[in-house]
Amino acid sequence: MLELRAVGFSYPGASAPALQQIDLRLGAGECLGLLGPNGAGKTTLLSLISGLLRPDQGELRWCGEQAERPLLGIVPQQLGFYAALSVRENLGLFADLYRLRDAERRTRLEWVIHSTALEDKLSRRADRLSGGEQRRLNFALGLLQPAPLYLFDEATVGVDAQSRLLLLDAIQALTAAGKAVIYTSHYLDEVERVAQRILLLQQGQVRLDLDKQQLLGDRHGLLLEWPGPPPAGVRALLEALRLDVEWLPNGCWIEQLDAAALARIAEFVGTQAPLPSLLRFGRPSLEQLYLHFSGGQL
Incomplete structure (x- = not known):
């Protein structure tokens, strides 16, 4: 589905590249756990994949060809909803932006509301939700977009333990349905649960890229x-x-x-x-x- 070949990127005026010689392949139904310390280049990599940035070196290919970037489902670190609107109004607005209609619209809205446990919050203004509830709304808006690839960047920060399990179940449902996922989090137990592959970035370079079972092995x-x-x-x-x-x-x-x-x-x-x-x-x-x-x- 997605292939990066020797991709590099530098921010203007930076003393070192943000990313260097990144090679990555991602298939349908696969969840890649993207790990690395702060400043390793994780968000920069997601920004390149989503089209917010363009690589300085290398190439990014979709489906084996330099085809047009497909629609992406994105849950960013920053909150991306309208604070003065209610939860229901935000969901309806984004469903319009995603051009969801009729049965597909109803089905996806029901699924994301259930997956993020927002049933009893629909009439609340977004800016009056707790921090964890706002994260859940942010998550729901990203899930609402029908897409072959979903990007999650620290999506569960501040979410309570019970809600976090619901959100992780939703990610596993995506991969079970054949969707590709890139998931980055400092909660490594989350990554261990949802990812099939682990990619570790350090100082803008790939330190390792392994199947999770190969990495964890059967050592006791x-x-x-x-x-x-x-x-x-x-x-x-x-x-x-x-x-x-x-x-x-x-x-x-x-x-x-x-x-x-x-x-x-x-x-x-x-x-x-x-x-x-x-x-x-x-x-x-x-x-x-x-x-x-x-x-x-x-």
Whole structure:
């Protein structure tokens, strides 16, 4: 559906390019999780894809050809509705702008209202909604546009946990229907849930672009963290067990340990003071891997 080849972009007067040599392919029904620290180039990349900016180098192709850019569904960081209008009036206005008619209009309005839990907010003025409710309206207006590709840029900031789950379900419904999605968020548990591929940007360059399962793998291990330095004796125990250990500032990540080693470690740390502030067994989370690959940069 979308292909970027060696795309680069620089802002006037900037000392370094915002993006350099970006190669990207995105297919229908695929959700790409776009990660990176602030200033990595995520919003610039979305702006190039949406046509707000034009690349200085390289090319952007749609459907394998330099065809016309299709309609896009966009949920930006900034709120993009009319504050003096009600929720219902905003939805109706944007449905007009998207040229939605008859059954399609009714169906899409019902779906986005349900997906964003706005049923009881329709008569409220947009500027009198809470911050999280305004985010949900912003989300609904982006979902309302029928499009083959949807761009979400920090779309759930300030949204409560229950509403966030509804919004993530809506994104998964898009990909299940064959739509392509690019999703960027600092909530890495969200990205881990909705994305099939992970692309990490750093200083305007692609650091990695991998299938999520390939990235997370089936490695299992034990993560231990303490409020301060680990108790005396922990390092000696792990060395005696000859385990593969990655030491962290206040803890460690232990890979490939069997049931007997897990029992020994749990028994030992349970008798030491202080007790761990975190003890988790399983595969590494996307957040752990992101911090590892980005050198600890949030």
